[in-house]
Amino acid sequence: MSFGEQQENKNLAYYCKVFSELNVSSSRQRGAAHYKPILLLSVIDLISQELITDNRIAVSEDLIETFEKYWNILASASYKGGLHYPFFHLQSDDLGWELTFKSGFNGLQPKTTNKLKEAVEYAKLDEPLFDLLQDPLTRTELIDCLIASWFSSNRRQIEDIIQINQDFQSITQEQIGTESKNFDEQPKIVLRKSVIRNAFFRKAIVHIYDYKCAFCRLRVMRTLTQNIVDGAHIKPFAQFFDSRINNGLSFCKNHHWAFDQGWFGIDDEYRIIVADDLQEESPNAKPMEAFQNEHILLPSSEKYFPSLEALQWHKRNVFKA
DSSP, rough: OOHHHHHHHHHHHHHHHHHHTTOOOTTTTEEEEHEEEEEEEEHHHHHHSSSSSOOBBOOOOOHHHHHHHHHHHSTTSOOOTTTTTHHHHHGGTTOOOEEEETTTSSSSSOSSSHHHHHEEEEEEOHOOOOOHTTTTTHHHHHHOOOHHHHSSSTTSOOHHHHHHHHHHHHHHHHHHHHOSSSSSSSSHHHHHHHHHHHHHHHHHHHHHHOOOOTOOOOOOOETTTEESSSESSOHHHHHHOOOOOGEEEEEEHHHHHHTTTTTTEEEEEEEEEEEETTTOOOTSOOOOOGGGTTBOOOOOOOOSOOOOHHHHHHHHHTTOO
């Protein structure tokens, strides 16, 4: 098989498989060392923020800072952090991770991040993978694959995912207090965290709603990383920086969009209120207006119910009766 044919076969499914089978060290006592998944999440985050714009990934302060912040939230306390570990060892996985060293490199594995900066010019990923990471949809699926494989409920209890989401929220609130004197200013690091933070928020929300739409109860899954529902913020994150579970609802794509557009609201009894000016034709589905006064699907545990304060805010500020 030629090199070109090999590259053509490296599609989204291929890289999801590689992401799920990363060569990570682990022990029975300490569990898996998540160096490589956290490095990949950090790189993907910086690509999404356009802080990495070409396929030459330097040991930059942005990457070091992002890796350290994700490490503090996601990694087991039984392992010590350090970008130098995965940056060097990701070469053993089939991601095309290739290092270009600076002149004078002595050939020895760098033992600290500072030594890594002195030794490495940049790393490169497979071009097909780098291209996939430019597209928001395929990027989201690759993030979800990493989370499902290394941080998700099929390996850990859902309470751990919810705790990770809460840890992101705590860090966000801390950064708002320390980085932004004006609440209207969006803190820089909060923005850099957005795609990964959103992925954990989405994973937690759709799981506690059993992968069903809270509006129409539609449930369609292909894999744990491919389902038809989204984790929707009730009060928008960009305005309130609130990714707590109680500020979330699980909606299918249609009803997520309709909720954000104010085509329906939810009252204090968790009943649906549909705008009275919709013009619908739904020959193969129940029309939205037929859901008027029906109760939304709620999580099995009351502690995860959507916040009435958030729903009231949406009804006042977004819903168009």
